[in-house]
Amino acid sequence: MKHMLAILMGVMMITMTACGNEADSESKSKEVKAEEPETEEQAEEKAAEIEAFIQSLNMEANVETSEDTAEFQMKLENTSDEAVTLGFTSSQEYEIQVTNAEGESVYTFSADKMFTQEMVSKDLAAGESLTAEETWTGIKQSGEYEATVTYLVNSINEQPLEAEPFQLTKSFSIEAADQETGNSQEENEVPSEEPEKETPLESDKNKETNEEVKTEEKTVSAEEDEFRNIEVNGKNGVYTVTGEAHVSNGEFTYLVEDGHHVLIEPETMEVGNESDWAPFTLELSIPNEDLPDFGVVTLTLTANSEGSEDDIKKNIALEEITQSEVEKETEPTKREVKTEGEAFRNVTVVGENGTYTIQGEARVHEGSFVYTVEDGHYVLVEPTSVQVAEGAPAWSSFEVEIDIPEEDLPTYGSLTFTVFEESAEDGSPVHVNNLLLQKFN
Secondary structure, three states: OHHHHHHHHHHHHHHHHHHHHHHHHHHHHHHHHHOOOOOHHHHHHHHHHHHHHHHHEEEEEEEEEOOOOEEEEEEEEEOOOOOEEEEEOOOOOEEEEEEEOOOOEEEEHHHHOOOOOOOEEEEEOOOOEEEEEEEEOOOOOOEEEEEEEEEOOOEEOOEEOOOOOOEEEEEEEEOOOOHHHHHHHHHHOOHHHHHHHHHHHHHHHHHHHHHHHHOOOOEEOOOOOOEEEEEEEEEOOEEEEEEEEOOHHHEEEEEEEOOOOEEEEEEEEEOOOOOOOEEEEEEEEOOHHHOOOOEEEEEEEEEEOOOOOOEEEEEEEEEEEOOOHHHHHHOOOEEEEOOOOOOEEEEEEEEEOOEEEEEEEEOOHHHEEEEEEEOOOOEEEEEEEEEOOOOOOOOEEEEEEEEOOHHHOOOOEEEEEEEEEEOOOOOOEEEEEEEEEEEEO
């Protein structure tokens, strides 16, 4: 009997082991299946889905002009029944570029602004829109212009886009002041009309005088539905902003930023009159240590638009901060750049306008590291390998010479030297450092 019991127990154990192996086999099979690459059919379906989302995002752009001002309005609306997530490579969501009749670039929205260089995403529910308005003032030349307005969306629902599908070009004209009146008077040459000719000239002189007086306060063009007659007074972090607002609920919000950091958090301003224009005054104070070394300090006014769910935003430059000539003269030719991690240290940069010398020390696997140079849009120096004298754990000095043709340099933005070590396990970048070579404005 004992022998029979032992035999039965042995059979049961063999059966359980076989079942366990079969379950493990099925589990491994499932894991292998999960790791299978995306099929061509799946890739095509995903591309079709992205194309459908692109088609459902409707872009509009418009340009309104006066004697020396062009106002750009833009809108990107999600006309589908589903929410989408739009990805941007920085805090800059759109770009405006204007060319004259000869094709020369005369205005770029981002040229005097700075943006946070990090991935940003925007959720756009069904029926919602991204809207923006910007103003180009002080246009000196009359004539024909073309404005190219682009929403800088580089991904939809975390799927990258290969092009810039949200771009429109609009033509507009700037008319010369009193051009028609002047021509007709010269052609007719009627002496009796001379007194009439002096009236607009006298008016123009008065207008010029008023504008010269206002330059001390800096008058900002804001002839819009929500804000007008805005004036800015002050500098070095202390500003007084006055104007008029016509906003729903009798209130609007404002904040101050420098393109990288918010200097004054969003606050609400109550004007108490939603049926008519109401005056307002903002007293703004920013500690000196929070001000940027250079860049534009910008006030953003935000109001709800009547009859619409979209917010109206107005960006007003409070002050453009630049390095003084004394600071520029005393600035050392060699500057040390901050590094992170355990692979690079004591890194310095010398040079400008495309020619740079980077020196430092590296402690890297097998004495090898890689560098590249880019401007946020294009790779200007392809990934290049550098071999130093010794591998880790020893520190070895290195020197890299960079020479970029002038025609390849950006007209604005930052030139970045990216240096990293390749992982000994899988070759992926590790100990990555992004080091600033030069800013272009």
